[in-house]
Amino acid sequence: MCNACGFPAAPGHWTDAGASSAGDRLRLRFARLAVVNRLLAPYGLSARDDGATPGLQLFAPGGEWVLVPDLDALWREASRMARGPVDPMSDRALTHG
Numbered sequence: 001m002c003n004a005c006g007f008p009a010a011p012g013h014w015t016d017a018g019a020s021s022a023g024d025r026l027r028l029r030f031a032r033l034a035v036v037n038r039l040l041a042p043y044g045l046s047a048r049d050d051g052a053t054p055g056l057q058l059f060a061p062g063g064e065w066v067l068v069p070d071l072d073a074l075w076r077e078a079s080r081m082a083r084g085p086v087d088p089m090s091d092r093a094l095t096h097g
Helices: 022-043 071-082
Strands: 046-048 056-059 065-068
Touching: 022 046, 022 056, 022 071, 056 071, 065 071
Parallel strands: none
Antiparallel strands: 046 056, 056 065
């Protein structure tokens, strides 16, 4: 468990499958973050991953932010921050450029 945030250490995300080294896992983590940010952009939201804390930091335009432990929590919090459904599979998210 992280003594700073209280999140338990996660065993990894399924998208890390096939990454054999710590460097590979880190590259995949940042590649996943780039995709997440493309999907969040139409809603005015963004995510960051500082690599030091477990989970992601989710930011709203007004300065509100929250630390989320995983992608499931990220989409729930994104919907709350956007004050409406945020669907990463919607046409709005997928066609944003």
